[in-house]
Amino acid sequence: SAAQTAKVATNFVPTKEDYQKVYNRIAEVIDDADDYDNGSFGPVVVRLAWHASGTYDKTTGTGGSNYATMRFQPESLHGANAGLHVAREVLEKIKQEFSWISYGDLWTLAGVAAVQEMAGPKVPWRPGRIDGFESHVPPDGRLPDASQGAPHIRDIFYRMGFDDQEIVALCGAHALGRCHTDRSGYDGPWTFSPTTFTNDFYKLLFDEKWVWKKWNGPKQLEDKKTKSLMMLPTDYVLTQDKSFKKYAKAYADDVDLFFKDFSAAYSKLLELGVPTQQFVASEAWIMQTVDEQTS
Ligand code: ZEM
Incomplete structure (x- = not known):
């Protein structure tokens, strides 16, 4: 919109309230699934957030959620990511509305919103991921193989x-x-x-x-x-x-x-690969569920 363009032009600095608006739109969009699976994009969005983050390698500091590299080939074509275009496309609509958010923040916030809106625990989350380039794509084979021990x-x-x-x-x-x-x-x-x-x-x-x-x-x-x-x-x-x-x-x-343990581990997962100094807040935020805002 014109208002949003103007905001970007004046160096718009989003607040927690702005991210809450994105969260609320995510909640709407994952529910608007008609006859897709069980009528929800929630699970596939959680899987996107996990695969976008779980490529992290602590030894080299490569992979993780920072650069949202699954937008690029060959990562989008890695066998483990088959089907995740569904989640990326659903969230692309939101990226169009809130152009100021990075893909990494959008995908991980969506992973949080999906868990919370599906009656899961609150998951601490904070923004700060930046969009990277094809050169940041991690090698194939970093995600688990379900046939193994x-x-x-x-x-x-x-x-x-x-x-x-x-x-x-x-x-x-x-x-x-x-x-x-x-x-x-x-x-x-x-x-x-x-x-x-x-x-x-x-x-x-x-x-x-x-x-x-x-x-x-x-x-x-x-x-x-x-x-x-x-x-x-x-x-x-x-x-x-x-x-x-x-x-x-x-x-x-x-x-x-x-x-309690899922919340902590999932919050940690979604921050893998993001340099601490990039985070906007020193402590992660608790985003409100849609229900909490309407009751
Ligand atoms: Zn999954 N996962 N996952 N996972 N996963 C699938 C689906 C989903 C493994 C795995 O190979 C598979 C974690 C860990 C591990 C979700 C979340 C998380 C599928 C089915 C496979 C094969 C994909 C398909 O056919 O659509 C393995 C081997 C894992 C560890 C050893 C972790 C950690 C997750 C999140 C924190 C979710 C939500 C799904 C369901 C996706 C959907 O579309 O319904």
């Missing part, structure tokens, strides 16, 4: 700077969404409520009997009772590895503990 999961997440407890907490995001055969090759949702953030991922891992699915697709598990839910090999590892299992059991038994 515990050593691979540790290699990948330790490289980002996470420990076993944080790994298990982050994987609880699989309460949301589903696998698509035309994206990863895997098929189906993890829980019966894929648009509500819960600790059901862990509960189901322990409460259901999981058997290998008999099909032509990649090795995945299905619940013996209903055959309508799935687990990836990497999900199942969380019940087999002794250290992972301890945390997974704790999160199955205590939803408050899961919410």
